[in-house]
Amino acid sequence: xxxxxxxxxxxxxxxxxxxxxxxxxxxxxxxxxxxxxxxxxxxxxxxxxxxxxxxxxxxxxxxxxxxxxxxxxxxxxxxxxxxxxxxxxxxxxxxxxxxxxxxxxxxxxxxxxxxxxxxxxxxxxxxxxxxxxxxxxxxxxxxxxxxxxxxxxxxxxxxxxxxxxxxxxxxxxxxxxxxxxxxxxxxxxxxxxxxxxxxxxxxxxxxxxxxxxxxxxxxxxxxxxxxxxxxxxxxxxxxxxxxxxxxxxxxxxxxxxxxxxxxxxxxxxxxxxxx
Amino acid sequence: xxxxxxxxxxxxxxxxxxxxxxxxxxxxxxxxxxxxxxxxxxxxxxxxxxxxxxxxxxxxxxxxxxxxxxxxxxxxxxxxxxxxxxxxxxxxxxxxxxxxxxxxxxxxxxxxxxxxxxxxxxxxxxxxxxxxxxxxxxxxxxxxxxxxxxxxxxxxxxxxxxxxxxxxxxxxxxxxxxxxxxxxxxxxxxxxxxxxxxxxxxx
Numbered sequence: 001x002x003x004x005x006x007x008x009x010x011x012x013x014x015x016x017x018x019x020x021x022x023x024x025x026x027x028x029x030x031x032x033x034x035x036x037x038x039x040x041x042x043x044x045x046x047x048x049x050x051x052x053x054x055x056x057x058x059x060x061x062x063x064x065x066x067x068x069x070x071x072x073x074x075x076x077x078x079x080x081x082x083x084x085x086x087x088x089x090x091x092x093x094x095x096x097x098x099x100x101x102x103x104x105x106x107x108x109x110x111x112x113x114x115x116x117x118x119x120x121x122x123x124x125x126x127x128x129x130x131x132x133x134x135x136x137x138x139x140x141x142x143x144x145x146x147x148x149x150x151x152x153x154x155x156x157x158x159x160x161x162x163x164x165x166x167x168x169x170x171x172x173x174x175x176x177x178x179x180x181x182x183x184x185x186x187x188x189x190x191x192x193x194x195x196x197x198x199x200x201x202x203x204x205x206x207x208x209x210x211x212x213x214x215x216x217x218x219x220x221x222x223x224x225x226x227x228x229x230x231x232x233x234x235x236x237x238x239x240x241x242x243x244x245x246x247x248x249x250x251x252x253x254x255x256x257x258x259x260x261x262x263x264x265x266x267x268x269x270x271x272x273x274x275x
Numbered sequence: 276x277x278x279x280x281x282x283x284x285x286x287x288x289x290x291x292x293x294x295x296x297x298x299x300x301x302x303x304x305x306x307x308x309x310x311x312x313x314x315x316x317x318x319x320x321x322x323x324x325x326x327x328x329x330x331x332x333x334x335x336x337x338x339x340x341x342x343x344x345x346x347x348x349x350x351x352x353x354x355x356x357x358x359x360x361x362x363x364x365x366x367x368x369x370x371x372x373x374x375x376x377x378x379x380x381x382x383x384x385x386x387x388x389x390x391x392x393x394x395x396x397x398x399x400x401x402x403x404x405x406x407x408x409x410x411x412x413x414x415x416x417x418x419x420x421x422x423x424x425x426x427x428x429x430x431x432x433x434x435x436x437x438x439x440x441x442x443x444x445x446x447x448x449x450x451x452x453x454x455x456x457x458x459x460x461x462x463x464x465x466x467x468x469x470x471x472x473x474x475x476x477x478x
Contacts, residue, residue: 049477081360258298
């Protein structure tokens with residue numbers, strides 16, 4: 001498959017017609033994908049915390065996952081180091097995605113508030129959180145997104161923040177819409193916000209997606225369902241919190257992110273923290 | 276508009292599971308290009324810096340085709356083997372050493388950083404710590420790109436010395452004629468890059 005071919009065919013969206021799946025397998029129906037997901041989940045070990053990377057219902061993964069086991073490495077000094085971000089890097093207004101010279105974006109205004117914690121429950125302070133998302137109609141400001149939904153000139157869908165001393169972050173944005181993609185026939189992604197996160201060590205780096213409670217598309221989505229354990233999937237779902245909502249202004253969601261544990265000596269958890 | 280006083284919930288974990296267990300990763304997807312790359316993110320030092328080299332390569336899929344929508348990040352020691360970085364990682368002011376860079380692959384699947392060769396830390400084999408993200412890749416991958424040349428240090432390396440020749444070769448960058456270091460990343464296949472897991476990572 002040539003490079004250009006890969007770009008046009010395997011992009012998650014690109015035209016209204018479903019594109020051929022990788023390896024020229026006929027485009028599957030949702031029912032076929034459902035059956036594949038059920039079989040893959042049945043075969044997976046119980047209680048996995050991370051997604052399978054070999055999860056064929058997500059067609060784009062087929063040629064892009066390692067087939068050999070990950071190799072255990074003891075972290076060396078450079079792997080115990082993480083980049084140092086700070087307020088010099090990020091303007092606080094970057095955490096408000098609704099601020100645009102063109103005016104108020106269309107959609108349901110929301111706040112997402114949460115904390116970044118390490119695997120021992122300690123706050124990750126002063127680190128960068130990056131987010132990106134579709135607009136309220138389910139369209140990204142990306143030239144390869146050809147979903148025929150309207151672009152919103154007042155919404156870019158990119159935000160950044162530096163966590164506070166308690167690991168806290170907060171974004172004001174618009175609730176993203178679900179959108180169709182070309183994985184299979186009538187495939188729709190649940191509404192989500194992409195998050196990019198750093199810990200205090202290289203080993204903690206992660207990128208993930210935050211979802212909204214009660215989305216009817218959860219069961220149908222092979223990216224979300226690549227996490228085979230229900231409790232693990234739930235960790236990507238924010239909670240609605242009326243205390244975070246604002247009178248006549250916005251609705252509030254809370255979502256805490258837990259990174260893997262560090263390799264420094266764990267401290268005694270403070271009272272009230274989960275050990 | 277006032278922000279209401281948040282209820283104190285510092286002892287709770289706010290997600291639908293509510294437990295203190297690491298959050299799963301998800302694919303970076305196809306649309307990170309307007310969000311994550313930033314100006315000179317691939318320049319750990321300005322190109323005019325004495326000793327500056329290119330650290331570059333191609334990301335390949337299991338069919339041997341280049342991956343045009345991957346994101347590569349590196350973390351490294353400085354040329355003296357010191358591990359440090361000053362606040363200002365996103366601000367490429369030409370003076371601040373951050374030891375970190377980010378580069379999205381091109382349509383040809385290539386990436387290229389401008390940096391200095393990492394020095395050996397405590398006399399151990401020097402390497403770039405590398406993270407790979409891509410559409411189609413459901414979780415990030417970690418690997419190492421060792422600097423070639425110091426055969427004694429490479430032979431003594433605990434990770435490399437436990438690998439067979441093909442696997443070992445996948446982790447050592449290649450010195451090109453122009454002095455650059457090339458490190459191709461193969462996500463899948465016979466000569467697949469060795470990807471790493473660390474203690475405290477649970478599947």
